[in-house]
Amino acid sequence: GQNIDQPTEMTATEGAIVQINCTYQTSGFNGLFWYQQHAGEAPTFLSYNVLDGLEEKGRFSSFLSRSKGYSYLLLKELQMKDSASYLCAVRDSNYQLIWGAGTKLIIKP
Amino acid sequence: SAVISQKPSRDICQRGTSLTIQCQVDSQVTMMFWYRQQPGQSLTLIATANQGSEATYESGFVIDKFPISRPNLTFSTLTVSNMSPEDSSIYLCSASGTSGSDEQYFGPGTRLTVT
Numbered sequence: 001g002q003n004i005d006q007p008t009e010m011t012a013t014e015g016a017i018v019q020i021n022c023t024y025q026t027s028g029f030n031g032l033f034w035y036q037q038h039a040g041e042a043p044t045f046l047s048y049n050v051l052d053g054l055e056e057k058g059r060f061s062s063f064l065s066r067s068k069g070y071s072y073l074l075l076k077e078l079q080m081k082d083s084a085s086y087l088c089a090v091r092d093s094n095y096q097l098i099w100g101a102g103t104k105l106i107i108k109p
Numbered sequence: 110s111a112v113i114s115q116k117p118s119r120d121i122c123q124r125g126t127s128l129t130i131q132c133q134v135d136s137q138v139t140m141m142f143w144y145r146q147q148p149g150q151s152l153t154l155i156a157t158a159n160q161g162s163e164a165t166y167e168s169g170f171v172i173d174k175f176p177i178s179r180p181n182l183t184f185s186t187l188t189v190s191n192m193s194p195e196d197s198s199i200y201l202c203s204a205s206g207t208s209g210s211d212e213q214y215f216g217p218g219t220r221l222t223v224t
Contacts, residue, residue, distance in 0.1 A: 030209035042201060042215035043152070050210065087151060091209055101151040 004100035028093020035087040113216035129188045132202030137182040142203040158185040
């Protein structure tokens with residue numbers, strides 16, 4: 001079956017750095033997405049990786065290793081507004097997005 | 110990019126009744142999807158809405174319970190039929206292109222409570 005694993009919850013301090021890991025086993029691979037979802041709101045797109053390596057976008061970076069079935073989202077200089085759930089999703093061979101359960105990130109002052 | 114609107118934004122319904130949720134995209138998109146999300150849970154795909162033909166349903170979801178229409182490239186409806194309290198959830202409309210790198214855009218969601 002298809003499976004995406006993420007930690008359920010993480011806590012970090014304002015101004016610090018946090019890394020959210022995602023491992024996946026899917027039928028085929030056509031890219032990996034990270035989304036941010038604030039409570040009560042719709043998910044919003046953060047990043048897309050299809051090749052191995054690091055993609056940097058401001059305070060957020062996303063890394064992919066296809067051979068290991070592994071990705072992480074790195075958030076730097078954490079702000080209180082970064083408190084949200086972070087969803088990892090993989091596009092499979094049918095171009096369907098397979099979603100992880102999400103990681104709830106709690107930022108403390 | 111695409112901006113997606115949904116209505117209603119929320120509703121409280123009695124068991125046994127049906128509710129139709131509307132989704133409008135501001136640009137022509139190829140793919141439209143309907144998701145369900147329980148509080149604190151991740152997204153569960155209900156079906157892919159196909160223009161001019163029957164929707165493609167995921168395991169555990171059937172057309173009689175969740176009829177879907179998509180009369181054109183920018184509009185779709187999801188009906189939750191014969192509702193029970195277990196149907197209480199947030200229902201999200203989503204749209205994307207067909208390229209592997211195309212992100213999925215989401216509507217603001219419809220919060221449904223069945224009493």
